């Protein structure tokens with residue numbers, strides 16, 4: 001079966017600065033289960049890109065394999081996409097990014113795709129501070145292969161079939177922090193209010209932006225006893241702060257209260273305004289971020305919001321000192337040294 | 351055994367003692383005297399301490415394959431001395447360091463011993479410990495130059511070139527040479543019955559290794575993204591690319607027109623290549639058998655999703671870790687059908703560094719033209735040894751063939767773009783590069799089945815149409831890949847010989863040896879897979895075809911049987927799989943065993 005979204009367009013849909021409606025940011029019709037958290041994240045991506053006035057073709061969307069990794073077909077239909085192999089999206093994103101530094105790279109993955117089969121590649125993409133947004137749609141299970149526990153399932157969490165997970169969960173945010181990630185955030189697919197500004201901030205970040213989004217699997221892991229169910233997350237969510245994302249060179253119209261708030265100015269001049277900060281947490285302090293994550297975990301809570309942010313890091317292009325021009329745009333005539341040079345090389349080998 | 355310009359010298363050293371540059375000096379000096387040489391490293395999988403050998407064949411007739419039997423062995427490694435004494439042919443010579451006396455058990459009555467006090471002399475002449483070690487090596491080169499009549503001025507010139515910019519090092523090196531020469535002149539009858547004599551047989555040939563040539567070919571081929579994971583014997587491909595690019599690919603503002611990523615493993619390396627080429631760059635990876643094994647899943651994706659990939663496989667002795675520093679042609683089956691499902695890949699078989707350069711550069715065109723992986727099947731012998739070969743050539747009028755790409759301009763004129771439409775009837779569709787057009791030409795690349803417009807589908811008919819189009823593309827590939835090398839205008843025999851890659855030099859020599867014995871066989875050198883039509887023609891025109899290759903199972907023979915659908919009895923394998931390069935002698939013996947006397 002193939003699914004194509006109906007062509008009907010609502011005549012009064014609002015347009016963004018580029019003259020596009022949200023329709024220009026949508027993809028084909030989703031084939032995921034009704035109510036799947038992944039679709040909400042896809043919708044948040046559409047909304048974030050629409051609001052940020054991103055040219056859709058300037059985004060390259062990539063994924064691995066899984067229900068979550070299918071979603072690039074369902075958002076940003078005018079963007080090129082690459083549904084790679086299971087767990088290997090980071091390497092394809094790395095190569096793509098090396099070829100053209102000017103596109104915006106948006107990778108989506110699942111908890112199986114990232115925390116199990118793809119752990120090696122994930123870890124190294126973080127370590128290289130690859131300039132991309134990496135979203136894990138985390139449902140604590142393998143949706144596409146019918147609900148097996150994943151490595152992010154919490155110890156003691158109960159599957160729909162009733163078995164209890166006996167293993168420690170891998171905390172992807174904690175791991176990313178440990179590896180030196182420069183942007184770490186956590187959110188919940190059911191919290192658009194928080195998710196959209198976080199996606200915006202992640203896409204504006206220069207370097208590796210990691211976004212772990214709890215995304216309930218309604219079919220296999222939304223039962224009582226599961227720690228990745230809608231009910232559990234709603235009851236245990238604990239935010240680092242509420243936030244607004246202010247794009248670069250935009251006049252700040254809201255006046256924010258002093259004291260309890262924090263402003264984070266990003267690489268490109270955009271601003272993250274954080275208010276209602278959780279106590280003892282500072283987004284620029286890795287230690288306090290690690291502590292906040294650990295504490296909420298101990299208390300069985302789900303810490304959401306911006307966990308850590310640092311914009312001073314060099315991305316992989318900075319480290320490799322590559323040309324300011326996208327490598328894929330340099331003409332072959334310039335890349336090929338020509339016959340005279342080759343004669344010189346020959347002479348050295350005679 | 352009196353022979354001019356026709357002998358084999360073997361050096362036995364300890365790995366990590368700086369012998370490589372002295373041994374190279376020896377080989378290069380003979381090359382500079384206009385005489386064909388072929389040096390081969392036989393080295394352990396170890397960084398320091400284990401035995402290593404360097405074997406130089408000198409051949410007036412220009413035979414560059416390995417030859418069995420050592421005429422002169424220089425052994426400066428006590429650990430391997432027993433073995434080294436045994437390798438010398440009866441009537442041959444054994445050169446050793448007589449600072450310590452030779453053990454009785456090492457004395458053979460049928461060879462001549464030449465003891466040189468290398469350690470004693472160098473300890474006396476030099477104070478620095480490292481220099482004492484290094485100059486022992488240069489001193490034996492000096493001694494050999496006296497024994498074999500290598501021109502001193504040639505050696506001196508080479509030292510000058512080697513130490514250009516570090517002139518202080520020239521004098522002590524020349525002195526070490528002289529110490530060796532003086533010792534021979536005063537103590538040993540010279541020259542030996544076999545020696546070198548200046549010739550004009552190398553023309554404008556160059557002496558270089560296949561890996562450097564691949565690296566350089568990739569620079570010329572326009573590669574900008576390199577992803578790799580270290581593995582012998584392929585490592586020096588990426589390193590060569592790096593050092594050439596560092597000189598030839600720097601922007602006016604000092605920034606690099608290339609990116610090299612040392613990946614976390616081979617899975618990631620090939621993934622990076624796929625990402626880069628999808629995004630419009632030319633990109634390659636270099637690896638060896640274990641890496642290709644890991645890359646299988648991605649190679650299937652690249653085949654099915656039609657992504658250009660260039661992969662240089664420098665083969666070594668398998669299976670598993672096998673003998674990682676020995677040579678073989680044993681990844682043929684693996685590479686041809688890498689990955690699950692119905693996959694087939696284009697393979698190129700270079701036989702010289704010149705061809706490594708050409709085929710690497712060509713492979714970027716082929717990969718983009720065919721939108722599929724191209725694997726260059728080199729091996730340790732070709733990649734890591736110096737070979738005398740034709741100089742590199744580049745035609746400045748040549749344009750890089752980027753294959754079928756729809757740009758924004760093209761897309762403007764199309765109502766509905768279909769990524770997998772066979773618009774031209776050759777099985778090759780048009781691709782688009784991410785970012786090309788705001789509203790046209792985008793699609794999701796996937797390894798799952800899809801229709802002509804890249805829309806996911808599980809419709810059997812659409813799946814089958816796509817697979818059949820890929821078969822059509824495979825047929826098109828046959829017309830684009832490198833044609834085999836023919837050795838005769840007209841077939842003269844019912845017997846044919848097929849070979850490829852580094853079996854070539856020894857196969858050619860074997861054909862000469864057989865001719866001298868009255869057996870004239872037709873020959874063809876394979877240069878690519880899928881097999882060119884000229885290969886099917888050759889096979890059809892001969893009753894029996896000998897297939898020469900360096901693996902146990904006759905992998906190329908298997909490929910020929912399967913792909914050409916020929917009666918297996920018509921192919922006879924001629925094999926060598928002990929990790930050493932195949933010799934002409936073994937080829938001749940194996941073929942003779944099948945011929946009536």
Ligand SMILES: Cc1ncc(C[n+]2csc(CCOP(=O)(O)OP(=O)(O)O)c2C)c(N)n1
Nearest residue numbers: 066067068086110111112113141142143144
């Ligand atoms: C190499 C390989 N092994 C196994 C699979 C089967 N497989 C497909 S999706 C999946 C798990 C996906 O889990 P996750 O990434 O959490 O995605 P979700 O479906 O939960 O969104 C597995 C094991 C595969 N496609 N490839």
Ligand code: SF4
Nearest residue numbers: 033036067143217218
């Ligand atoms: S199985 Fe679970 S993860 Fe997959 S689409 Fe259904 S709800 Fe979503």
Ligand SMILES: [Mg+2]
Nearest residue numbers: 110111139141
């Ligand atoms: Mg999952």
